[in-house]
Amino acid sequence: MPDQCHSVELPILDISRPLEPSARASLAEACKKWGFFHITGHGISKGLYNKLYSLSQQLFNLPSETKLELGPSSSIKTYTPHFIASPFFECLRVFGPNFFASAQSSANTLFGQQSFEFSEALQEYGSKMTELSKRIVEILLMSLGEDFDKKYYESEFENCHGYLRIVNYTPPKSLVDEVEGLGMHTDMSCVTIVYQDEVGGLQVKSKEGKWMDISPCEETLVVNIGDMLQAWSNDKLRSSEHRIVLKKPVKRLSLAFFWCFEDEKVILAPNEVVGEGILRIYEPFVCSDYLKFRESSERGKFEKVGFTVKDFAGVSL
Ligand SMILES: O=C(O)CCC(=O)C(=O)O
Numbered sequence: 001m002p003d004q005c006h007s008v009e010l011p012i013l014d015i016s017r018p019l020e021p022s023a024r025a026s027l028a029e030a031c032k033k034w035g036f037f038h039i040t041g042h043g044i045s046k047g048l049y050n051k052l053y054s055l056s057q058q059l060f061n062l063p064s065e066t067k068l069e070l071g072p073s074s075s076i077k078t079y080t081p082h083f084i085a086s087p088f089f090e091c092l093r094v095f096g097p098n099f100f101a102s103a104q105s106s107a108n109t110l111f112g113q114q115s116f117e118f119s120e121a122l123q124e125y126g127s128k129m130t131e132l133s134k135r136i137v138e139i140l141l142m143s144l145g146e147d148f149d150k151k152y153y154e155s156e157f158e159n160c161h162g163y164l165r166i167v168n169y170t171p172p173k174s175l176v177d178e179v180e181g182l183g184m185h186t187d188m189s190c191v192t193i194v195y196q197d198e199v200g201g202l203q204v205k206s207k208e209g210k211w212m213d214i215s216p217c218e219e220t221l222v223v224n225i226g227d228m229l230q231a232w233s234n235d236k237l238r239s240s241e242h243r244i245v246l247k248k249p250v251k252r253l254s255l256a257f258f259w260c261f262e263d264e265k266v267i268l269a270p271n272e273v274v275g276e277g278i279l280r281i282y283e284p285f286v287c288s289d290y291l292k293f294r295e296s297s298e299r300g301k302f303e304k305v306g307f308t309v310k311d312f313a314g315v316s317l
Pocket residue numbers: 165167182187194195196202242243244254255256
């Protein structure tokens with residue numbers, strides 16, 4: 001393995017069981033240091049993943065003209081073609097809370113009216129991810145402080161919503177070394193839940209600036225903290241820079257579920273979360289203003305770093 005890249009060891013949390021005090025401490029530490037951890041006990045069967053995998057392959061194997069009917073210049077806009085995020089990246093978005101309806105509107109164009117298999121599978125996956133996201137936010141609140149889940153879940157996180165990105169990476173056939181499938185970025189979510197297939201390629205940047213592999217592991221999902229929760233937690237939870245590198249000339253599929261605050265939400269870390277005697281790092285801001293800031297400062301660059309939540313709402317010293 002090249003010197004500049006190592007695998008990172010992250011805690012594995014069994015989400016189906018109550019949070020033990022020792023797990024709470026290692027989770028808090030991992031979230032502060034890496035902003036990434038693994039979960040098991042998520043209740044999603046291998047069968048559902050196999051189904052989503054083969055349906056996604058069918059979808060991305062369709063001719064470009066068909067996919068572009070859902071592209072950025074169409075009315076539905078659920079498909080992002082190659083050469084927007086990177087030459088090797090394309091994705092389809094499915095929006096909650098009615099994942100069935102969102103998937104179906106894309107499926108009608110792609111596969112014709114008769115197919116419900118795709119929408120049903122996405123409804124099942126989207127609702128499971130929604131439940132998981134809620135549980136993860138509760139657990140993260142518990143890791144921040146005694147009874148913080150009871151104090152803050154309902155008042156702060158009750159109106160969160162989610163969407164899914166199905167991502168297909170196609171590296172060049174004559175891959176010599178490695179290429180970036182998706183460049184360095186932070187997520188704008190509260191939390192993101194990622195399923196990556198066995199190809200791997202997800203990397204997180206350490207605070208010292210080293211790229212570390214997050215290797216795929218069967219039956220575990222990757223969870224990462226996004227900018228919204230970093231700001232809300234006054235940096236107790238880190239939204240880390242990450243990217244996808246393609247090292248083999250094979251396709252890679254991932255499912256990334258983003259759990260986000262509602263657009264009109266004002267993000268302000270509660271005093272108790274900031275902690276006594278600790279400086280507040282962010283000015284309060286409206287969620288959608290940050291999303292607009294990110295869109296406008298990275299035109300054509302798709303979530304490139306350089307304009308993140310600290311640049312937007314960081315307290316000037
Ligand atoms: O493809 C992946 O594994 C993760 C993609 C990602 O980081 C993103 O879509 O924000």
